[in-house]
Amino acid sequence: MSEPERRPAATVSPGAVPVPDADSLPFWEAAAEGKLSLQRCSACDRLRFPPSPVCSHCGSWDATWDEVDGRGRVYSWVVVHHAVTPALRDDVPYAVALVELAPGVRIPGRLTGVAHDEIRDGLPVTVVFHPVDGPWPVVGFVPAGDDDGAPA
Numbered sequence: 001m002s003e004p005e006r007r008p009a010a011t012v013s014p015g016a017v018p019v020p021d022a023d024s025l026p027f028w029e030a031a032a033e034g035k036l037s038l039q040r041c042s043a044c045d046r047l048r049f050p051p052s053p054v055c056s057h058c059g060s061w062d063a064t065w066d067e068v069d070g071r072g073r074v075y076s077w078v079v080v081h082h083a084v085t086p087a088l089r090d091d092v093p094y095a096v097a098l099v100e101l102a103p104g105v106r107i108p109g110r111l112t113g114v115a116h117d118e119i120r121d122g123l124p125v126t127v128v129f130h131p132v133d134g135p136w137p138v139v140g141f142v143p144a145g146d147d148d149g150a151p152a
Helices: 023-031 086-091
Strands: 038-041 064-068 070-078 094-102 105-111 124-131 138-145
Touching: 023 064, 023 138, 070 105, 105 124
Parallel strands: 105 138
Antiparallel strands: 038 064, 070 094, 070 124, 094 105, 124 138
């Protein structure tokens, strides 16, 4: 049996397509335009992810959507060696990072453009949007310059 063809590190499988719900639709609409937008609580002014109808800090039901620059730092990561769905079988191994964009706001995404053994805590990254079949891209991250990324 031959070795399966490996996809380039900057692509994701077409089977890994996001499915928005009523709370997350504005997030995905912004992503489709190449923008990263997060909910901001109108009462306590905190950014939040994932999108939700109620602020977990103050209980307010009121929120707006703010575009953020998408720069952050790797908080944690995992290298996936066993596909979690058949659609991802040809992608393994791949890295998924939890990226801290702002205090208390962490977003998971595929981490590409860096060797798995070079991923480290605090690695500066910036958001990328991987196109897949359908209207919604998959949100991921790539390394940024040493002066990029926040929070410190």
